[in-house]
Amino acid sequence: MRRYAxxxxxxxxxxxxxxxxxxxxxxRTFDHGVSPFWHALTNGETLHAFQVTLLLTVIAVPLNTVFxxxxxxxxxxxxxxxxxxxxxxxxxxxALSPxxxxxxLxxxxxxTGWFGSWLTRxxxxxxxxxxxxxLATIFVSVPFVAREVIPTLRELGDEQEQAAVTLGASAWQTxxxxxxxxxxxxxxxxxxxxxxxxxxxxxxxxxVSGRIVGRTETATLRVQDAYENFDSTGAYTVGLxxxxxxxxxxxxxxLTKPKEQTA
Amino acid sequence: MSIEIRNxxxxxxxxxxxxxxxxxxxxxxxxxxxxxxxSGKSTLLRLVAGLETPDAGEIVLSGELATSLAPQQRNVGxxxxxxxxxxxxxxxxxxxxxxxxxxxxxxEIAARVEELLTLxxxxxxxxxxxxxxxxxxxxxxxxxxxxxPEPKVLLLDEPFGALDxxxxxxxxxxxxxxxxxxxVTTVFVTHDQExxxxxxxxxxxxxxxxxxxxxxxxxxxxTPSSEFVMRFVGDAHRLADRLVRPHDIALAREPYGSSVExxxxxxxxxxxxxxxxxxxxxxxxxxARIPREELEQLGLERGExxxxxxxxxxxxxx
Numbered sequence: 001m002r003r004y005a006x007x008x009x010x011x012x013x014x015x016x017x018x019x020x021x022x023x024x025x026x027x028r029t030f031d032h033g034v035s036p037f038w039h040a041l042t043n044g045e046t047l048h049a050f051q052v053t054l055l056l057t058v059i060a061v062p063l064n065t066v067f068x069x070x071x072x073x074x075x076x077x078x079x080x081x082x083x084x085x086x087x088x089x090x091x092x093x094x095a096l097s098p099x100x101x102x103x104x105l106x107x108x109x110x111x112t113g114w115f116g117s118w119l120t121r122x123x124x125x126x127x128x129x130x131x132x133x134x135l136a137t138i139f140v141s142v143p144f145v146a147r148e149v150i151p152t153l154r155e156l157g158d159e160q161e162q163a164a165v166t167l168g169a170s171a172w173q174t175x176x177x178x179x180x181x182x183x184x185x186x187x188x189x190x191x192x193x194x195x196x197x198x199x200x201x202x203x204x205x206x207x208v209s210g211r212i213v214g215r216t217e218t219a220t221l222r223v224q225d226a227y228e229n230f231d232s233t234g235a236y237t238v239g240l241x242x243x244x245x246x247x248x249x250x251x252x253x254x255l256t257k258p259k260e261q262t263a
Numbered sequence: 264m265s266i267e268i269r270n271x272x273x274x275x276x277x278x279x280x281x282x283x284x285x286x287x288x289x290x291x292x293x294x295x296x297x298x299x300x301x302s303g304k305s306t307l308l309r310l311v312a313g314l315e316t317p318d319a320g321e322i323v324l325s326g327e328l329a330t331s332l333a334p335q336q337r338n339v340g341x342x343x344x345x346x347x348x349x350x351x352x353x354x355x356x357x358x359x360x361x362x363x364x365x366x367x368x369x370x371e372i373a374a375r376v377e378e379l380l381t382l383x384x385x386x387x388x389x390x391x392x393x394x395x396x397x398x399x400x401x402x403x404x405x406x407x408x409x410x411x412p413e414p415k416v417l418l419l420d421e422p423f424g425a426l427d428x429x430x431x432x433x434x435x436x437x438x439x440x441x442x443x444x445x446x447v448t449t450v451f452v453t454h455d456q457e458x459x460x461x462x463x464x465x466x467x468x469x470x471x472x473x474x475x476x477x478x479x480x481x482x483x484x485x486t487p488s489s490e491f492v493m494r495f496v497g498d499a500h501r502l503a504d505r506l507v508r509p510h511d512i513a514l515a516r517e518p519y520g521s522s523v524e525x526x527x528x529x530x531x532x533x534x535x536x537x538x539x540x541x542x543x544x545x546x547x548x549x550x551a552r553i554p555r556e557e558l559e560q561l562g563l564e565r566g567e568x569x570x571x572x573x574x575x576x577x578x579x580x581x
Contacts, residue, residue, distance in 0.1 A: 159347035162314055163405075165334045166341040167361035168412060177360075181351045 022243055029236040040226075040237040048214050049222035049238065055130065056137040056205070056218065057198040063138055064194050068145025069187060073179070075146075076153040077161075090147070093140050101139050102207025105132055109208075128210035133218070136204035141197040145190030152186035153179075185257060192253050196246055264325045264415040264448045265290045266311055271320030273306055280306040282472035283320070288416075288450055288465075290325070293442045295459035296452045297495070298469035304452045307469070308418050311450065312341050325415055340409030340447075344421040346401040348393035354380070354404050355389035361412035379407040382441070399430040403437075410445065419451035423458065435462050456496050460484070468492050484508075500549035507573045512551035514539065514561060515570045522570035525549070527563055539563065541571060 029037055040046060074080070075087050093101070109116040109126040119126055126132045160182065164174040180187075202220040209216040217225060219238055226234035266288040273281040281303040288294045296304040309315040311322055313334035321330045329337055349357050358379055362372045380386045383403040385396075393401055402422060409417060422438070423431040439462050442449055453459050459466045460480040468475040468483065468491075476488045480496075487493035490506060499506045503523050515522065528548070529540040537558040539551045551571060563569065 159343050159345060160349055162334075163341065163343060163347040163349070163408075164360065166312055166314070166337075166339060167408070168335045168338075168364045169360075170335060173364060178349060 025236055025239050025243060028232065029240045031236075032233065036233045037237050037240075040231070040234040041241070043234065045214050045217070046222060046234065046238060049217045049219045050241070052130070052133075052217060053199060053219040056134055056201075057195060059134045060137040060141050060198050061191060061194050064141050065145050065187065065191055067142070068147075068149055068190055068194075069180075069183075071146045072149035072153055072183075073175075076150055077158060090143050093142050098136070098140050098201065098203030098205075099207060102136055102204035105136055105139075105204070105208050109135075127208055128212065128216060130216070132208040133205050133216060136208050137198050137201050140201050140204055141194045144193040144197060145187060148186040148190035148193070149183055152183045156182050189253065189257075192249055196249065199242060199245060265323075266416055266448065266450065267321075267323035268307070268311065269321040269323065271307070271310055271317045271322065273303075273310060273315060274318050279472050281310065281317075284469070284472070284474045285320075286467055286474060286477060288448060290448055291446050293439070293449045293462065293464050294451075295463035295466045296450060296469060297454070297456060297459040297466050299454055299495070301471075302469040303472040304454075304469045305420050308420050308450060308452050311416070312339050312418050313337050314341070338412070338415045340412070340414035340417040342402070342405050342409050342417070342419040342422050344424045346393070346398075346405045346425075348401050348405060350393055352392075353389065354385060354391050354393065354396070357393065357404055358407045358411050360408060365412060375411060376407075379411055382410075382444075383407045397430075398426050399434055402426065402434065406438075406441075410447070414447065417447045417449045419449070421452050421454070424453075431458075438462060460496065466496075468495060470495075498550065501547065502543075502549055502571060502573055505573050507549075509538070509550045509552035511574045512549070512553075512571050513574045514551055514553060514557075514563070515572070516561065518570045520572055522572035525569060525571045527565055527567050527569060530558070530563060530565060532558070541569075543571075 071086070071090065075083060106127065107113050109119065109132055111117065111120050116126065124131070126135075156179075160178050161174050164178045169177065200220060201218070202224075205218055206221060209218070209221065211217055211221050211225070213225065219242055223235050223238045223242075226232075226238065266286075268284055268286040268288075271281055271284050272279065284303070284307060286307075296307060298304045306315060310317050311324075313322075313329070313332060313336075317330065321328060323329060324337060324339075349360065352360070355376055358376045359372050362375060367375075376389070377386070380389055383406055385400060385403060385407065388396065388400065388404075393404065396404065402425075406419075406422075419438075423434050426434065435458060438449075438451075451462070460483075463480065465477060466480055466483055467477045470491050476483060476492045478486075483492060483496045487496065493499045493506050498509050500509065500512070501507075502512060503521050518524070523543055525541040525543045527539060528542050531538045531540075532555055535555055536552050537555050539553060539558070541549050541551060543549065549571070561569070
């Protein structure tokens with residue numbers, strides 16, 4: 001009996017914390033059948049909210065992927081002053097509440113803010129528009145690729161890279177043919193986590209977007225908006241789609257990841 | 264394709280890894296860099312490859328100054344202790360890497376890879392991945408990979424260090440035969456004096472970043488230039504204030520000349536030789552290696568007292 005105890009505790013915990021709420025969302029979405037769900041999903045505001053979320057994700061994920069790999073290489077393969085600080089800063093978005101990030105962006109880019117006043121004079125609208133929302137999304141999703149890549153690079157060591165160099169490969173060829181293929185699963189995993197974080201972002205974007213329905217409203221903001229307006233089916237529908245995307249992504253990742261890398 | 268190391272110094276922070284070393288490696292030779300760990304031998308090899316930059320001194324490869332050349336431009340083959348196999352590539356692609364980088368025609372690459380895989384006895388393994396090979400096979404793959412672009416010099420950093428004793432001995436013989444076949448100027452690093460003496464034409468002994476002595480294995484063994492070399496390239500024992508090789512200790516039943524009284528602690532017969540463990544009056548232990556016949560003539564027994572003296576020749580005054 002004793003050897004089953006950890007499994008029972010783990011499964012029980014996950015059921016209570018994760019599965020039950022998910023099941024609840026699923027059940028409530030289809031409370032009144034499929035047709036209200038479909039209606040809520042194809043609603044113009046909902047579709048627009050998903051488009052906004054998609055746009056922000058498409059901007060933030062590639063940028064943070066490149067940044068994560070570059071920073072990972074810098075931290076693991078090079079020595080430079082301020083390296084420890086940089087390493088610590090990467091985790092800042094994990095430690096900092098997104099609301100604080102939103103507030104900071106608000107102060108920077110608001111009409112009287114440091115950058116805001118200059119940008120306003122030059123006709124650039126940051127706040128209550130996609131640029132500030134993209135910045136907020138990028139900020140909160142910075143750590144994931146770097147945090148996946150750094151330990152993998154450390155474990156990999158630099159002997160293969162040195163071997164490539166002695167065989168005549170340039171720095172770029174070495175990166176492209178040796179380093180990148182060796183860390184690809186870490187990058188994929190980081191991209192998945194980054195994407196998930198972008199899709200789920202709420203706090204920072206909530207502050208800088210102004211939450212203008214049909215314009216700057218993201219999927220997560222749509223959930224709250226619908227809920228507050230007693231459109232529970234609408235809220236559950238968007239919630240369910242977000243949850244479904246997350247589950248699909250995790251399943252695909254688990255299936256494609258090579259066995260020895262599952263840990 | 265000679266290598267000339269001119270007064271090279273390399274520091275890592277406070278630590279001086281290589282301290283003013285000058286060494287000439289002649290074209291076509293097989294040279295060992297021998298020394299204990301931390302003697303700077305690996306650093307010296309990496310300096311030649313361009314994987315490290317010297318703080319002072321020059322590296323000359325086949326008459327051309329190479330000190331400021333990037334490793335890519337030096338055309339050296341480098342073999343690492345832990346193989347540095349490209350894990351995501353097949354054996355074939357590993358060996359082909361240097362040729363693909365040089366954009367050689369496909370047919371030429373295929374032929375050259377085939378030739379090298381045959382040379383290292385891996386012709387049947389081209390489609391496998393490094394993880395599917397044994398340690399010895401991986402190291403042979405690494406060697407084929409390093410040789411593929413026809414390097415001017417081949418550098419091996421403790422190439423057999425990660426292998427078990429039997430495979431190590433096999434690969435040692437194999438490297439020697441390979442060198443006789445391929446004739447590429449080869450330098451390998453080792454901390455194992457037996458390995459250096461067995462495989463190399465010339466051995467450079469390093470200690471604490473300095474070059475102690477360069478010479479043929481026989482020269483180092485017979486005429487070591489310092490106590491360090493004497494102790495490092497073979498067994499050496501202190502007898503009557505001199506350092507002596509175990510074969511250079513003569514035993515007698517009666518005192519003579521400068522002989523010292525010693526007690527026989529243990530006798531082991533190893534084929535044609537016998538190993539006699541001795542202890543002198545001050546409790547210092549030493550070993551004599553004498554022919555079996557001599558042991559039988561002396562009729563030595565454990566616990567007996569005999570007289571030991573350094574045989575006249577081949578003695579290093581320490």
